Each structure stands twice: as C-alpha cells, then as structure tokens.
Amino acid sequence: MSSALTPAAVAAETLIDANAVDYLMVALYFAFVLGIGLAARRAVSDSIDFFLSGRSLPAWVTGLAFISANLGAVEIMGMSANGAQIGLPTVHYFWVGAIPAMLFLGVVMMPFYYGSKVRSVPEFMLRRFGTGAHLVNALSFALAQLLIAGVNLFLLGSIVHALLGWPLWVALIIAAAIVLSYITLGGLSAAIYNEVLQFFVIVASLLPLTLIGLHRVGGWGGLQDKITEAAANAPAEAAVAPAEQQLNSWPGQALSGFDSGILSVIGIVFGLGFVLSFGYWTTNFVEVQRAMASNSISAARKTPIIGAFPKMLVPFIVILPGMIAAVLVTEIVDLKNGGSPPGGASGEGVKYNDALLLLMRDVLPNGLLGLAIAGLLAAFMAGMAANISAFNTVFSYDLWERYIRKDRSDDYYLRIGRLATVAATIIAIFTASIAGNFSNIMDYLQTLFGFFNAPLFATFILGMFWKRMTPTAGWMGLVAGTLSAILVWLCGNPDIFALFELPGQGLAFVAASTAFVVDIVVSVVVSLVTEPKPASELKGLVYSETPKEDLVDPEEASRPWYQRTVPLASIAFVFVLILNFAF
Amino acid sequence: MSDTTKKTAGAFDIRNFIGMLLGLYGIILTLMGLFGDKELDKTGGVNANLWTGLALIVVSAGFMTWARLKPTVVPEEVERAADDHTRPAPRNKPKPKHGH
Numbered sequence: 001m002s003s004a005l006t007p008a009a010v011a012a013e014t015l016i017d018a019n020a021v022d023y024l025m026v027a028l029y030f031a032f033v034l035g036i037g038l039a040a041r042r043a044v045s046d047s048i049d050f051f052l053s054g055r056s057l058p059a060w061v062t063g064l065a066f067i068s069a070n071l072g073a074v075e076i077m078g079m080s081a082n083g084a085q086i087g088l089p090t091v092h093y094f095w096v097g098a099i100p101a102m103l104f105l106g107v108v109m110m111p112f113y114y115g116s117k118v119r120s121v122p123e124f125m126l127r128r129f130g131t132g133a134h135l136v137n138a139l140s141f142a143l144a145q146l147l148i149a150g151v152n153l154f155l156l157g158s159i160v161h162a163l164l165g166w167p168l169w170v171a172l173i174i175a176a177a178i179v180l181s182y183i184t185l186g187g188l189s190a191a192i193y194n195e196v197l198q199f200f201v202i203v204a205s206l207l208p209l210t211l212i213g214l215h216r217v218g219g220w221g222g223l224q225d226k227i228t229e230a231a232a233n234a235p236a237e238a239a240v241a242p243a244e245q246q247l248n249s250w251p252g253q254a255l256s257g258f259d260s261g262i263l264s265v266i267g268i269v270f271g272l273g274f275v276l277s278f279g280y281w282t283t284n285f286v287e288v289q290r291a292m293a294s295n296s297i298s299a300a301r302k303t304p305i306i307g308a309f310p311k312m313l314v315p316f317i318v319i320l321p322g323m324i325a326a327v328l329v330t331e332i333v334d335l336k337n338g339g340s341p342p343g344g345a346s347g348e349g350v351k352y353n354d355a356l357l358l359l360m361r362d363v364l365p366n367g368l369l370g371l372a373i374a375g376l377l378a379a380f381m382a383g384m385a386a387n388i389s390a391f392n393t394v395f396s397y398d399l400w401e402r403y404i405r406k407d408r409s410d411d412y413y414l415r416i417g418r419l420a421t422v423a424a425t426i427i428a429i430f431t432a433s434i435a436g437n438f439s440n441i442m443d444y445l446q447t448l449f450g451f452f453n454a455p456l457f458a459t460f461i462l463g464m465f466w467k468r469m470t471p472t473a474g475w476m477g478l479v480a481g482t483l484s485a486i487l488v489w490l491c492g493n494p495d496i497f498a499l500f501e502l503p504g505q506g507l508a509f510v511a512a513s514t515a516f517v518v519d520i521v522v523s524v525v526v527s528l529v530t531e532p533k534p535a536s537e538l539k540g541l542v543y544s545e546t547p548k549e550d551l552v553d554p555e556e557a558s559r560p561w562y563q564r565t566v567p568l569a570s571i572a573f574v575f576v577l578i579l580n581f582a583f
Numbered sequence: 584m585s586d587t588t589k590k591t592a593g594a595f596d597i598r599n600f601i602g603m604l605l606g607l608y609g610i611i612l613t614l615m616g617l618f619g620d621k622e623l624d625k626t627g628g629v630n631a632n633l634w635t636g637l638a639l640i641v642v643s644a645g646f647m648t649w650a651r652l653k654p655t656v657v658p659e660e661v662e663r664a665a666d667d668h669t670r671p672a673p674r675n676k677p678k679p680k681h682g683h
Contacts (some may be wrong), residue, residue: 021615025608032604040594046657047592061597193600200601200642204608208635216627367615367621367632371608 013355015162016361022370029201029374034182036190048190054319059299062197063306066290067314068195071202072383076376077155078442080359081352082255083322085440087227087246088583089255090322091315093442096273098311099576101281102150102304103569109282110291111551112464116540117292120285120390121456122398128463128541129474130533136475137456138398140482144452145391146424150431151441152384155353157432159376172432176425178377179384184419188192190384195290198378199310205372206317212363213324223320226327231487234337245322249583254343257506271509275516276449279457285384298553301565308572312579318356325355329362351439388424395420446505447489449514451502455481458519466527467535467542473526481519485511591654598650606643612636 040048082090118124121141153175160178161171217223227246234240241254251261256271258264281287281304291303307409325332331341331350341350350358360372394409396417405412438444459477463469488511491499502510538545593599616633623629 021611021619025611028604028607028611034599036595036600046590047595047655059610193597196597197601197604200605201608204605204635204639204642208631212626212629212631329648363625364628365615365620365625365632367612367619370637371635 002292013122015357016373017366018163018368018369018370021367022373025370026374026377027376029197032197033190034185036193037185038572039077040190057192057294057299059294059302059306062193062290062294062303063297064199064310065195066287066303066307067310068199068202069191069287069290069382070284071314072152076202076206076379077316077353077356078440078445078468079315080322080325080356081354081440082442083319084326084336084355085322085352086241086254087323087326088249088319089245089252089331090319090465091249091579091583092252092255092268092272093522095576095579096268096276097234098281099308099572100273101277102308102311103572105282105288105304106276106301106303106308106565107569108477109464110288110301110304111297112540112543112546113288114297115546115550120393120398121283122394124541125461125474126398128538129459129469130471132471133459133474133478134398135403137480138394140452140478141455142391142394142399144448145387145394146427147431147434147448148445149384149387149391149424149428150433151435151445152380152387153428154432154435155441156377156380156384158353159357159373159380163373166216168436172429176429177390179381180187180422180425182381183385183388184582191386192290194382196379198375201371202379203317205368205375205506206321208368209360209364209372210317210320210324213321213328213359216363217324217328219431223324223327227323230327230333230336237338240336240340249580255505256509259504267506267509267513271513272505275454275457275512276446276509278396278518279453279512280449283453283456283460286390296553296555297551298556298559298563298565301553302457302563303570305565305568305572309571309575310434312572312576314547321359322355323358329355329358331358353439353441354558384428388428389423391424392417392420395433441506443505446508447511450489450508450515451482451485454485454512454515455519458516459523462520462523462544467538467544468527468532469523470527470530470532471524472530476526477519477523479521481515484518485515488514590669592650592657596630596650596655598646598655602643602646602650605639605646609636609639609643612639 036048079090079093082093116124116127118127122134122138125137153172156175156179157168157172158164160175162167164171166174214220214223217226224243224247228243231240231243231246245252245254251264252268253259253261253264256264256267258267287304291300294300294303326336327333332352332355334341335350335352345499356376360369366370396413400416400420401408401413435441435444455478458481462477463474489507491497492502492507492510494501535545540546540550556564594603612632613636616630616636619632621630621632
C-alpha cells in the first residue's frame with residue numbers, strides 16, 4: 001500500500017492486516033467508552049451517577065471490574081508469551097499466584113481497608129507508621145508506577161506498530177498521545193463501566209481465538225502431540241523445556257529455573273504463591289479501590305472472591321493461545337528453536353511477547369480481528385491510564401503537598417496533577433524502551449514486583465498483626481527489603497555479576513523471597529530497640545486493636561450461603577485445588 | 584420524571600450498556616460471517632465471525648432481559664460522584680436542576 005513512500009519496504013509492511021470493518025469495531029468501542037465518560041462529566045443522567053458514585057454497586061460488577069483492572073498487559077501479552085515459551089507451568093500465576101491471595105484479601109484484609117477508608121498504600125503507611133515509611137513508600141510507589149506504565153505503553157505501542165507498521169518510537173509517541181487523550185477526555189472517570197465492558201470484549205475476542213487455534217492444531221490432543229514433537233526435535237542449544245515439563249503444571253521447573261523438582265515446588269509456592277502474589281494483590285490499591293465502590297462491607301469482601309471465579313478460567317484464554325502460537329505460528333516456532341526471525345512488534349526481531357498478535361494474524365478473520373484489537377487496545381490503555389493516575393495521586397498529594405509545597409489552593413494541586421500526568425506520560429515513553437529490552441515481559445514485571453511489592457507486603461502484614469512494630473522499623477524494613485532484592489538481582493543477572501544462574505522467573509522469585517525475609521528480620525530487630533506507637537492510635541489499623549464487630553457485616557449471617565464471604569471463598573479454594581490436580 | 588413511578592436506570596444501567604455494545608458487535612460479526620470474506624483457510628473451515636456474532640447476540644439479549652426483569656432502581660436523590668483525584672479528568676459540571 002504505502003510501501004512506495006517509505007525507504008524500507010519491509011518496515012512499512014504491517015504485521016496485521018486490518019480493514020475498514022476492523023477499524024469500525026475499534027471505533028465503536030472508543031465511542032462507547034468516551035461517550036460514557038463525557039456523559040458522566042456533563043451530568044446527563046442520574047443513573048450514571050448512581051453507578052459511578054461510591055459504594056452503591058452490586059458485587060458482580062465490582063468483582064468483574066476488579067478482574068478487569070488486572071486483565072491488562074501483564075495478563076494478556078505476558079502470560080501468552082510465557083505460555084509460548086514454557087507452556088502450562090504458567091498457570092501457576094493464576095492458580096497459585098493469584099487465587100489464594102485474592103481469597104485472603106477478601107476474607108482477611110478487606111475489612112481493614114473498607115473500614116478505615118484509606119485510599120492508597122502510602123496513606124495506610126502514614127497512618128500506621130508515620131512519615132518515614134510514608135516517604136519511602138511514596139517514592140518507591142511512584143517509581144514503580146512509572147516503570148509499569150512503561151510496560152503498558154510498550155505493549156500498546158507494539159499494537160500500533162503491528163497495525164500501522166510505523167517504527168516503534170513513533171508508535172510509542174502515538175500510543176502515549178492516545179492514553180493522554182483518554183485521560184483528558186474523561187474516559188478514566190467512568191472506569192467502572194469501562195472495566196466491565198473491557199472484560200466482555202476481551203473474553204469475546206480471546207475465546208474464539210483459543211477455540212479456532214485449538215481447532216487448527218487438532219484439539220488439546222493435537223496440541224500435546226505437536227508440543228511433544230517440537231520439544232523432541234528442537235536443537236539442544238535452544239534449551240527448550242522437555243515436553244512433560246511444558247504439558248504439566250507441576251513441578252514447574254521450566255518456570256522456576258530450578259533443576260530439582262522439590263526446590264521448584266518450594267520456589268513456586270513460597271516465592272510466587274506467597275511473597276509475590278500476596279504482595280501484589282493485597283497492596284494493589286488500583287484494584288482494591290474497585291472493592292471500595294461496593295455497597296457494603298460484605299460486598300467489598302466478596303469482590304475479590306467473586307473475581308476469583310472468572311480469574312481461574314482466564315489462563316485458558318491467554319496461556320493456551322501462547323502454547324498454540326508456539327506450534328502454529330512460523331516465527332514463534334523458529335524463535336523457540338533458537339532462531340531469530342526478523343520483524344515482530346518491536347521491528348527488531350520477533351519475541352515471545354509477539355505470540356498473541358501473531359496468532360491473531362494467522363487465525364482470525366477480519367471482523368473478529370477488529371474485536372481482538374479493540375480488546376487489547378482497551379486493556380493496555382486502561383492499564384496505563386491507571387498507572388499514570390496512581391502516580392499522579394501519589395506525586396501531587398503524598399509527595400508534593402506533604403513535603404514540598406503545603407497549604408496551597410485546590411486549583412494549585414490540580415494544576416500540579418495535570419503537569420504530573422503529562423510528565424509521567426513522557427517519562428513512560430522512556431521506561432517503555434527498558435521494557436522493550438526484555439524478550440519476555442513477565443521476567444521484567446516479576447523482577448519489579450520483587451523489588452517493590454515483596455518488602456511492602458512484609459511490612460504491611462507485620463504492621464497489621466503486630467502492634468509492637470515501631471515507626472522506625474516501618475521505613476527501615478522497607479529500605480532493607482528493597483535493597484536486598486536489588487542486590488540479589490544484580491548478583492544473579494548474567495550481564496552484571498553473574499554469581500549464580502537461574503533461568504525462567506526463578507531469579508525474580510528468589511529476589512522477592514529474600515526481600516520478604518530481610519524486611520521481616522530488620523523490622524523485628526529494629527522494633528525491639530525502638531519505641532512503638534501508643535495503642536490508642538492503632539485502632540482500625542492493627543488487628544488486635546480493632547473491635548471484631550468493625551470487621552464483619554452484621555447482616556451477612558442471615559443471608560443464604562451463596563451470598564456469604566467465607567462459604568464462597570471455600571468453594572473457590574476447592575475449585576482451584578481441583579484445577580491444580582487436573583493439570 | 585414523575586414522582587409516583589420508580590425511576591429505573593434505563594439505558595445507562597450497566598447491563599444495558601454491555602448489552603448494547605455486545606449486541607452491535609454481534610450484528611456486525613454476523614453480517615461479516617454471512618456476506619464478508621469468511622477466510623476459511625485461517626480458521627480451519629469454521630465460519631468464526633458468524634458463530635461469534637450469534638453468540639454475542641445471545642449474550643447481549645441475556646443482559647438486556649436481565650436488566651428488564653430486575654431493573655436497577657435509582658433513588659430519587661443521587662449523590663453526585665465527587666471529583667476523584669485518583670482519576671484525573673475534566674472537572675464535573677454542576678448538576679442541572681430538575682423541575683419537580
């Protein structure tokens with residue numbers, strides 16, 4: 001088409017061939033999302049206010065929004081990349097690395113959050129530990145959001161690149177502009193509508209993709225045969241995991257990088273299942289906020305638990321496509337055999353991150369293709385917008401207002417917020433290029449979570465259940481935890497110190513576990529030699545100082561079992577155990 | 584808006600909103616499946632657009648029926664969603680006065 005206009009014809013060739021109907025599908029989505037945002041701002045209808053104003057939503061809506069806020073870049077591209085590379089052990093991110101933590105969040109943590117009405121992690125830190133922990137946490141939180149926004153932006157840019165064939169840096173700038181306009185036009189303010197819509201659009205596009213893909217490779221049996229055959233024929237230097245490791249979730253050596261099966265199980269259960277996932281889910285306020293919009297403490301607790309049910313099934317529509325791509329898509333087959341096929345979303349060669357886009361190219365007809373593109377654009381755009389707004393809040397209110405310029409007008413902080421939004425978007429263009437250097441985006445993300453979330457979780461959980469923990473221990477634990485994780489990562493990184501070697505995401509698991517242990521040890525030791533806060537200031541923040549009746553909904557006991565928190569959580573837990581044994 | 588009947592959320596009920604978008608997608612995909620290029624070599628002989636389209640229409644009808652059968656009742660006075668600093672956007676316009 002436009003190949004005559006560009007110097008290199010190859011660069012202008014688009015990865016995905018979208019036609020007018022595909023663009024219509026995308027346009028329709030944007031019309032709905034921006035339309036509701038504008039309608040909300042213009043106060044068109046009381047109903048919109050009703051759905052957007054706090055604490056009025058039924059649990060199925062907040063539950064889906066909760067999943068959807070997480071069903072972004074990480075889940076879709078990262079998990080399919082992982083599925084293509086190592087196969088079925090990727091399900092641990094869901095059945096070990098998410099569900100138990102979500103149930104814990106609903107059963108144990110949510111009452112604290114809902115009751116104390118804290119709106120961000122730094123705010124909780126401030127009230128529990130005072131300024132030291134608050135400052136440390138606000139700084140690391142802001143940095144983490146910028147880095148993760150870069151991941152979302154990179155993936156958004158790679159779709160733009162795949163659609164239009166423009167160089168990645170141009171695509172990144174365009175993607176950043178799309179996100180900025182989405183925020184400015186008010187799309188983010190109608191987040192609940194968008195997230196629920198997004199969930200259905202993504203399922204509506206990924207489910208057919210998986211089914212058609214399975215049909216093409218001859219069903220589940222055919223996929224197993226093809227993976228077995230590919231693993232047997234792969235050249236030794238490609239280091240492809242043996243087929244039985246790719247087709248069984250346990251013991252998951254391909255994921256953890258340990259040779260020993262027992263160590264691998266320990267690494268996955270403690271590193272991923274406990275430290276990383278509890279750290280991620282229980283302290284992630286981008287998601288916790290969804291539950292805060294529900295109409296009672298009971299609905300808030302049920303939000304992550306109801307979300308756990310669809311979450312259990314998500315791997316079937318994200319990991320399976322990755323596994324299918326690894327035997328069906330020529331470029332991914334070549335990559336897995338140790339080749340370096342040209343092209344890909346970055347334009348610098350195909351990576352595992354491209355697995356899903358390439359499978360879409362190969363199996364989806366125009367029409368469905370547009371639906372899939374709409375779903376992916378929506379997810380990454382909303383994901384990055386959420387990162388940017390979280391950064392914005394913490395920067396303007398937790399850092400700027402508290403430590404730099406106090407007591408200015410609301411307009412002043414709103415202006416600072418707008419500047420922060422633009423600045424964060426520009427910075428994300430640079431952090432996106434860091435993300436682009438990783439062949440598998442999950443390696444990068446898990447490393448970041450190890451640095452930031454693992455120590456945070458340790459401090460949170462200790463501070464919540466041990467009233468003796470002191471303000472000094474709060475910030476020192478965080479600093480020591482993060483530094484130790486970075487040190488472990490530097491030692492294990494093959495390009496830096498290379499003191500030991502762990503392929504897969506094993507290094508991230510070890511770094512996170514170290515951070516957790518170091519944080520706990522430092523916090524306990526420091527607490528024993530410093531002065532704790534008086535018990536009267538800990539009400540609603542520490543378990544033993546909070547009256548039990550503040551933590552439960554008095555009306556819940558009279559409801560049928562399927563509307564109560566604990567029975568629902570138990571059922572979810574049994575389901576996830578069954579899934580673990582079945583695969 | 585009369586004071587005697589209960590006010591329901593109507594088109595902005597989140598279920599109707601989902602139903603509308605999925606329904607439109609369903610219609611487009613069904614039409615593509617019937618009249619567009621089926622690209623059977625990609626899908627391995629299945630008319631993917633048609634089947635997905637029909638499924639979406641069914642799901643859409645399900646949501647709309649649910650909203651019809653158990654409508655969300657909006658209280659007479661709804662508190663305006665406050666400007667949320669965590670979600671930067673243009674500021675809310677003041678709510679128009681309803682004539683009672």
